[in-house]
Amino acid sequence: MADQQQQQQPSERTRDRVYRGGRRVIGKVTSFVCNNDGKQILLSPAFRGIESHIKLYADDVGPPGSILRKKHTTDADDGGRLPHLSWTDANPANVKSYALLCEDLDATYPDHMNHGIFYNIPPARRNVTANDVEKQVGTNTPRLTATSWNFVTTHGSNTYLVPDPPANEATHRYVFTIISLNLTPLKFTRPNKVTKKEFHKAIEGKVISWGQWIGSLAPPADKNASAEGANDQASAGQASASAGETTAGQASAGGEASTGQTGIEGGRDYDRSLDCVQGQPMQDGN
Structure with a gap:
């Protein structure tokens, strides 16, 4: 019986394809693009007076400003994946954990701006791969990645929302931000229901430094x-x-x-x- 119920449920990849198809239809009737520059995390109170001492790289894409490669978009055969990110930290002495965010500064709708929030990344880590941010299976804590990092769900309840700008829009900018924090673990009273707003509030007074990498992608x-x-x-x-x-x-x-x-x-x-x-x-x- 359990097997029959499981078969009746659409797979996560199927739901993603339906969602992406809906976005393309929406794009055909909404040719405008919202500018979310003022909503990016660097402009939140947590980053006031905080300087950047971290350099973030997208090793399999290129320097900041590069266009995302096919394998990082929904045109990929596997549905797309996170770029391979690495960083160097010039001020690691007091770092207790890292957090990684991806934001679409040109998302048409506010709930599409968040493409990924991962936190409680160990301080010794200096890279993040696509496999690291896969959802952990076989656990009672659904908001854990395969590497036991915590994450805030994106639109569609994914760990990472693969870039797929709607048709007839301008080129979208995707900003990846790595943040060093002076505490670990970052805890919430409802760890399985954390929102982007709650995450922003929780890191106030705890940010040591940050670094960014920006990529772009044009709609079909x-x-x-x-x-x-x-x-x-x-x-x-x-x-x-x-x-x-x-x-x-x-x-x-x-x-x-x-x-x-x-x-x-x-x-x-x-x-x-x-x-x-x-x-x-x-x-x-x-």
């Missing part, structure tokens, strides 16, 4: 012109296919490019040699 609709060009190539490619040659245009028409270094996937234009979205990098702080 920003590549409509490229997609139309790919369709034209597909028509021309049918003729050469009879000679045994598969063109990039045919492949993109089938949702997959098999020749050349570029192709259209899910409406987004990727450079396959780099596995990243094409576009101009954003300047730091923009």
Whole structure:
């Protein structure tokens, strides 16, 4: 009976796909983008007078301002994952724990701004991988990651919300912030119901330092012109296919490019040699 009930429940990945599909539909009717710069955690009272002594890196993406690679977006075959993050701390003496946040500064709706909040990260850690933030299974404490870190749920009750800006919006900026704290563990009276607001309040007076890395991602609709060009190539490619040659245009028409270094996937234009979205990098702080 338990097995039948489990089969009737949609998988977490299925729920994520339904949610992402809804966001794309919403994006088609709301072409505006909200600017959430004033709501980012660095502007909260906890960071007043606190200087940055931490350098945060996205090792598998690039320098600050880089465009997120395909594997970090919902276009990835596995649904996307957190970039590999690492940091150096110039002032680690009194650090008792770290916290990591990801915020979408251009989220259309406020509850979509939080893409991940992880806390009680051990002070000896200097990196975070996608596996670290997977949800822990087989425990009575649902808000623990695979590495026993605590987390605040994102929209859809996920540990980490993979970037997927709605169609017809401007490029979104994703800010990853690492925070050093002078206490461990960070405790809450309701650890399984902690909110973003409660987390912000809890770290007041406990922040030692911080560091940031900013990435960006354009919605699929920003590549409509490229997609139309790919369709034209597909028509021309049918003729050469009879000679045994598969063109990039045919492949993109089938949702997959098999020749050349570029192709259209899910409406987004990727450079396959780099596995990243094409576009101009954003300047730091923009």
